[in-house]
Each structure stands twice: as structure tokens, then as C-alpha cells.
Amino acid sequence: MDTTMSTQFIGELLGTAILVLLGDGVVAGVSLRKSKAEGAGWIAITLGWGAAVTIGAYSAGYMSPAHLNPAVTIGMAMTGNIGWDAVTPYILAQVLGGILGGILVFIQYYPHWKETQDSATILGVFSTGPAIRSLGMNLVSEIIGTFMLVFALLAFGMGDFGDGLNPIAVGILIISIGLSLGGTTGYAINPARDLGPRIAHAFLPIPNKGDSDWGYSWVPIAGPVIGAVLAAGLFMVLPI
Template sequence: MDSSVMTQFIGEVLGTAILVLLGDGVVAGVSLKKSKAEGAGWIAITLGWGAAVSIAAYSSGYLSSAHLNPAVTLGMAMAGNIGWDLVAPYIAAQMVGAIIGAILVYVQYMPHWKETKDPATILGTFATGPAIRSYGANLISEIIGTFILVFALLSFGTGDFGAGLNPLAVGVLIMAIGLSLGGTTGYAINPARDLGPRIAHAFLPIPNKGDSDWGYSWVPVVGPMIGGALAAGLFMMLPI
């Protein structure tokens, strides 16, 4: 791995770790017992995730493209915005960063796991799950949400946001997706954001945890990758 690719690898690890630390962190704050934010609700979670994406992008965008999401990386490669040689290093870095971020959430909320007795609540601070389990419908939800994400990101690239404003727009985009579309599956829209923390949930010694719901785990991986590819395919067909 040459120095340029290594720098970008580090950027994707750092950015994705910050993304998951702040994103899963707000879920933990809202969900875990005896947290001062307990019960703050869905609005707090969507606002927190939107802010997490913006902060993560600002914190890593000088090192890499700050995709922080394998579905975004796939879409950008299909659209010709990055070389295919960067896809594997980016996705590997995003997975590493997501696991690191999840471990940091575990450390941050260390006393609260023991106080939280519901295994589903604990898993929900790490990975997504459906409001109504219907794999076909859940898959479609993740496809649609990620399609909007990647198509919007590609569209943003055609405009002039001014210096430093793009990450803010991306944060608003994440909040919009969460508020409008996130109620069905918790809007993973990012395979690394879901799979990395799910892996961390599986190996961390978390009190009161149950299983990691591997039966559902393919949905927030496959759905976003399909959605990202479809978004890039449509974008490339447009007369730009």
C-alpha cells in the first residue's frame, strides 16, 4: 500500500470511528438506563446521527474522500469519482473504523450496560433492527434510503457549495433520511456502520446482552449496496 493510499486508509478509519462513536453514542445515551439523555427519543437520535456524519466528514476529509460508508464508496467508484483500486482499501478501513467506534461507545457507557436489562435495547445501541420484521420490506427500505443518500451525494458534487459547507449539507441529508424513512429499519444505509458494531457487540463482554441477531444482519449490508449501485446507475444515465 503506497503512502497516498495509506493516508486515505487512515482517513476512512478515523472518520468512520468518529461517525460510529457519535452516532451509536447518541443511541446509547437515549436508550441506556440512568443515562442523562434517557428517553430523549427519535428526534434526538436523528439529529445526533446527522451531526455525527458532518463532524466525521470534517474530521477526516483532509485525509480521504470521507465516504465512511461502503455503499457510498461503491457508488462513487461506479460514477467514476474514485478509482476501483481504492474500493477494497476504503471498505476495509471503514470496517476497522466502525469496530473501533463501537468499542469506544462501550467504554464511554461502561456503567450503564449493567443497569440496562433488555438485550434488544443493548443491541440497538450497536446495530439496527426492523420495527416490523419482514425481510423483503426491510430490504426495500434500506435500498430506498441508501439510494437517496448516494444519489444526493452524487448530485451535491455537481454544484458549488462554497468552502467547507458540503459536510453540513450531508448532515442535513442524513437527518432528512432518518426523519422521513428511518422508522422502518433504523436506517443503517451503511454496511460498515451496522456490521462493524454488530461484530463488536458479539465479542465485547457486555452485561445483559443477548445474541447479535445475525439472521437480520445481511439486510443492512445487502440493501445499502444495492441502493448505492442503483443510485450511481441512474446518475450516470442523466444528461449532466
Template structure:
């Protein structure tokens, strides 16, 4: 593999790791028993995720494009804004980063899993799930949220940003999607953010955990990929 691709993939791993550590970390703080942030609610979670993405991008952008999301990587490749030869290394790195992020959230909150008897809440720290389980509606929610994300990211490339502020714009976009569209499925809008930590949930000896809900897991993977491709394709229609 080309060393420049390896360097960029390392950036994807680091950035996705930070994204998941801070994003899943805020969910753990809000959801787990005897956490000082217990019960802080949806606003705290969406703001925490927006900041997590912002800081993940800042931490990795000096190494590469800081996609931190297979749906973004694939969507950009479909419209020719990213080389297909780099897609697989990026996606693998993003998934590893997501998995490791899940592992370290487990370690950070280690005593709290035993204090929490709610298995679905424990899974919700690591992976998304629907508020109302309707597969077609859940798939649409994930696809539409990711469409907005990828379309928005591409429009940022057409505007004039002060140097260094683009990651803040990305974080604001993520926060807006979470507040406005995320209540249906928990807005994975990122296969690595969901699948990587879900694998960690499945493999780690987490106290009081239940099923990893693999019957739902395809939706936060395929939904964002489809939405990302559509969002990228719509961007190409702009003048």
C-alpha cells in the first residue's frame, strides 16, 4: 500500500477513535447508573456528538481528509472526489477506530456496567437502535440523515471558510441532524460509528449486557451508505 494512503488511513483510525470515545462516552455518561451525568438527556447527547465529530476531525485532518465515516468515503468516491483504490483501507481503518473507541468507553466506565441493570441502555451506549422498530422507516431515517450530512459536507467545499473553521461547521451539521432527525433511530449516519462499537459490545465481557441486536445492525450500515451515495449524487446536479 502507498505510504501516503497508509498515513491517511491512520488519520481515519485516530479520528474515528476519538469520535467514538467522546460520542459513545457522552451516551454512557447520560445512560449508565451512578454516573454524574446520568439523566442529562438528548440535548447533552447531541451536543456531545457534535463536539466529538469536531474534535475527531481536528485531530486527524493533518494526516488526511478526515472522512471518519464509510458513507462519506464511498459517497465521495462515487462522484469522483475520492480514489476508489483508497476506499477499502479507509473503511477498514474507520471500523478499527470505532471498535477501539468502544473498547475504551467500556474501560472508562468500567464500574458502571455492573451498576446498570438495563441491557438495552447498555447496548445504546455502543450502537444505535430505533425508537419504533419499523425497518423501512428506520432505513429511510438513516439514509435521509446521511443524505443531509454528505450533501452538506460537499456544499462546504464550495463555500469560503476561514482556515481552520471547517471542522466546527461539520460539528454544527452533526448537531443539527441529531436534534432534528435523530430521534427516530439515534442517528448512526455512519457505519463505522455503529458497527465498530457494536462488535465491541458483542465481544467484550460487559456486565449486564444483553443481545447486540444483530437483526437491526444492517440498517445503520446500509442506510447511511445508500443515503451518502444519493446525497453525493444530488450535489453533482448543482450548477
């Protein structure tokens, strides 16, 4: 991909913003009071997130590698798919994109925040949280989910997909992880997807919001990074 770093930065930022807008958007639709999608449930959320990743990747793919995820960026750098000099700007772009996506979800559902009284439901639109709070096991869940994500992405890279089909396969992967592994922590598997909107939640004037649960916020950062490192490490020692 012969693009400048500034173009790649924009691609990662916009792609992540679209991912979060559509992904957190489906959570908002399902969770917030008086939304037409209220109560649609976990299946709708996982399908929505799979589609969000696919659309985000298609939207950014002509400008950048469309990682849209710091864990993926780290895994790709470890395996030599990108240079380490790209890691910091990519991650910065992804986090900024997450913040922008969170702001857009706030605007999109503006009348519904006042109607939603539960602060945990509001936070759950922007960031992940555990079904059962057990930080050690929550961390393990994020490690396993992200390991599956990054290892599968690296494996996909060894195959021969038709032109433009890779983002669809990635979307199916996200749906699979969400349905199979996401019930424990909400499957962040992406530090920017969680941290960016959590920052937006912290500063936006959202009616009825509580705190941003910074005590948990390290789990969806550390878990995905550890999972990505383990996946890339295994991938590099397997015979190819």
C-alpha cells in the first residue's frame, strides 16, 4: 500500500470512528429507552458489531491496513506485516477514532439518554463491562477472545481471498467471537473500541450518566494486548 503516513493515520481514525459509531450504535439501539430497537438482544448486538467491523474495514481499506484495533496493530508489527514505526501513530489514530465514534453515538441518540435512568446501561453503550465482576477472569476472557481474533486474522492473511472479501470474513469472525466468547465481558478485544468511547463518556454531558468505571478500564486494554502478543508469538513459531 503506497500511501503516506498521514493518509494511513486518517484511514485508521475514520475507520475506527465508523466501527464505533455502528458498533456502539447497535448497543444504544438495543439498550436505550424508547428506541425502536429496544430489547432486540445479544444476537442483534453481535450481528451489528460484525457488520460494524466489516463496514469500518471497507471504509478505511483504501487508505490504511484498516486494523482499527491497537491489539491487531501490535500483532501485525510482531509478525513483520507492518513496521514498528507505524505502531504509535496507528494506535493514536484508533483511540481518537474511538472518541469521535462515541461522540457521534451520543449525538445520534441524544433524546434517549434522558429517557434512560440506569447509569450502567448508559455506560454499557460506550464501553464494555463484565457480566460477573472478577478482574482476573475478566482479563483471561479478553486474552482468549483477542488471541482468537489476532490468530485468525494472521491465518486469513496466509489464504487467498478474492478481491475485497477479507473484511466480510473478519466480520464473521467478530460475530463468532461475540456469540461464543462475548458473554463474559462484552468482548472488547480492542483497546481503542473501549478506551476511546469511555473517554467520550467521561466528558460528554450525558443525562443520567454515572462514573466511567476507570477501575475496570485497564482490563479491556491489557487483555487484548496480551492476547495479541500470545497469538503473534504462536503464529511465528508454527511451521509455514
